[in-house]
Amino acid sequence: MKYLVLGIVMIGLSSFTIMTPEVKYTKVETVSTNMQTSPGEKLIAKSDCVGCHKLDKKLIGPSYLEIANKYPANEKTVSYLSDKIIKGGSGVWGTIPMGAHASMKKDEAKTIVQYIMSLKK
Template structure:
């Protein structure tokens, strides 16, 4: 029982951080093209997480794609640069995306 309570408490302590990053993604208009679990204009966050799983430099790679944009990675539709996202915010968003399952 104690183990269950500890696990539950740990899950609750992570939930606010995850929601804060969803809030950041919403504020920076990322959710206009992406969702957590299905393709919209761009890939689902869970698909991005799966593609970059195990890559040690994934956060940095994705942060660059967020701020500078990219093309040809997920098909013909380019991802435009997001000048409203700082480097620190991009890294926070990238880390959050990589946690999606």
Template sequence: MKLKYIFFGIALVSLTSFSNGNLDTKYSKATRISNTIFQTSGGEKLIATSDCVGCHKLDKKLIGPSYLDIAKKYAATEKNINYLSGKIIKGGAGVWGTIPMAAHASLKKVDAKTMATYILSLKK
């Protein structure tokens, strides 16, 4: 049984070591689609490199609400950015259902604010 865990650990480390480069260069490039340039924001980059993608998607509800639903619910004000960044760091439950959002206590406040600002910028 221990041998299985050791083998799994070695396989996991081996697979993750084959990364193709620096995330900063991967997400800092602009993308051109039919003469329109889209620049990846800092908040989008932080979300893509965190565990947020396990529970949230841009346009579909997974475990938690979609980012577009969050943007529809909250106006892009400093008060809401502070509220949402606090929710990201502390976690919580009850706003979007009974399943609680996990806390991200190791996340810096400035990064959480950047993420919240990006999410609220998605409002159409």
């Protein structure tokens, strides 16, 4: 009889336990944008340009926006700035020289400059 009462009490007590709701985890999908990275942006990202230049803030050198707004958007500017990237230089933006990028191909430098000039406001 003692075991019967104990069994009934246990069943009764277990019916009052708090049931936690089942937690389901769902996979979060990343949102992709339709914005494409330009070839010039890709070349910049792979180079050491990001160590001295930013899109909209002066770092060691001028921002890309400052460069775009300083020069006219034409083929002469693209050629001039491409040569500056490859050969390096100083004096235009201050006393800190830009190092040469002698291993960069002329068409890569032009692609970078064309991207920078596309930022012109």
